[in-house]
Amino acid sequence: MTVTSLTLEPRPIDPSVDHGIQAIVAGASSAETCNTDLAAGPWDFDIRAGYGPGASMGDVIPTGAPRQGGLPQEYRDASEDELHARIAAAKAALGERVVILGHFYQREEVVRHADYVGDSFQLAGFAKQHPEAEAIVFCGVHFMAETADLLSQPEQAVILPNLAAGCSMADMADIDEVEDCWEQLAEIYGDMEAVDEEGLVPVVPVTYMNSSAAIKGFVGRHGGIVCTSSNARTVLEWAYARGRRVLFFPDQHLGRNTAKAMGVPLEQMPMWNPHKPLGGSSQVELEDAKVILWHGFCSVHRRFTVDQIDKARAEHPGVRVIVHPECPMAVVDAADEAGSTDYIRKAIAAADEPTTFAVGTEINLVQRLAAQYPQHEIFCLDPVVCPCSTMYRIHPGYLAWVLEELVAGSVVNRVTVPADVADPARVALERMLAARP
Secondary structure (H helix, E strand, O other): OOOOOOOOOOOOOOOOHHHHHHHHHHOOOOOEEOOHHHHOOHHHOOOOOOOOOOOOOOOOOOOOOOOOOOOOHHHHHOOHHHHHHHHHHHHHHHHHHEEEEEEOOOOHHHHOOOOEEEOHHHHHHHHHOOOOOOEEEEEOOHHHHHHHHHHOOOOOEEEOOOOOOOOHHHHOOOHHHHHHHHHHHHHHHOOOOOOOOOOOEEEEEEEEOOOOHHHHHHHHHOOOEEEOOOOHHHHHHHHHOOEEEEEEEOOHHHHHHHHHHOOOOHHHOOEEOOOOHHHHOOHHHHHHOOEEEEOOOOOOHHHOOHHHHHHHHHHOOOOEEEEOOOOOHHHHHHOOEEOOHHHHHHHHHOOOOOOEEEEEOOHHHHHHHHHHOOOOEEEEOOOEEOOOOOHHHOOHHHHHHHHHHHHOOOOOOEOOOOHHHHHHHHHHHHHHHHOOO
């Protein structure tokens, strides 16, 4: 008798977070979501103030934050298959006149139509590579569309399918509050442009890419620079070659984790809370500071905890834990590795042997990686399905709408940065491009 050995192929994984949430709400899945309203269409929340259901639902949205007008009913009523067909038809009709960019954290139903997928900086670069396109449709959030507008040609239209797709972390660094902070620091340090005997200014402002164009413009005007999560260390080294200390915003965790890895003591990293005099620190603390951290954070990455890592290690011996540096310091310290979104993606792609990965970043990317690399076991550290509130505001219904409007000769939801902000913001971005690791 001959026994035939069967090799079982890994069971396909559905990369769609939306399908999983719909199953949870329908009672067909035992998983848990942070808000069952995520199963509804984002248009249900367009007229409400707030970031919408998801990780940022508890964050306070600034007055005057962009709102999305009504989406025509035909797009609300269309099925998933119909929307996909309409998007594909519009793309074919537009040809090279349009480039669609999709962030790693976007829904699978949107990413499948993107010409390029990447992080915010990569996508801005892709936009810059296509001067022939009349329109750039940026499936991400508002600050990303602003950056694409800064780096693209003046005649190109940058379109954000849903104007309500903002970013709560970017909103935590308000330009008026940042200007006030700078004035208070000048009262301590003196002339902010004066160099000392070593040729250093008192403070160099550094902003994370995840900030408004107004903040990037502020940084450009004051001798500062933009950073990404992948080049934050190089940028801080650039800043320390020019200044005694750094004012880092809006994400405290990226700033703290990066500076700590460079050997900066925690006691030399005071927090600046814009709602307190001197940011809540003493003059002595600010004088001794090497990094002044803005009181901002990413609500997605703040959900990850050391307890989640401990649980993953207990249930999956040998698990490889990788987290994003926007996570709190204790989480980064407890993980095996920390790196940018692109670092996480490349680390998993480079694993030769079947590996169990516990990943601390946005669920849409984690789920997509799990589907893309079925030879590995890949899961999100946070067992509760809770996507980025604002990335999730981009729905294929909005993408179909803006594309069909372009086919009809109409540009809707265009994002533009005024020249007085754009010029210094480009300076800060160009400094970042020149500061390579």
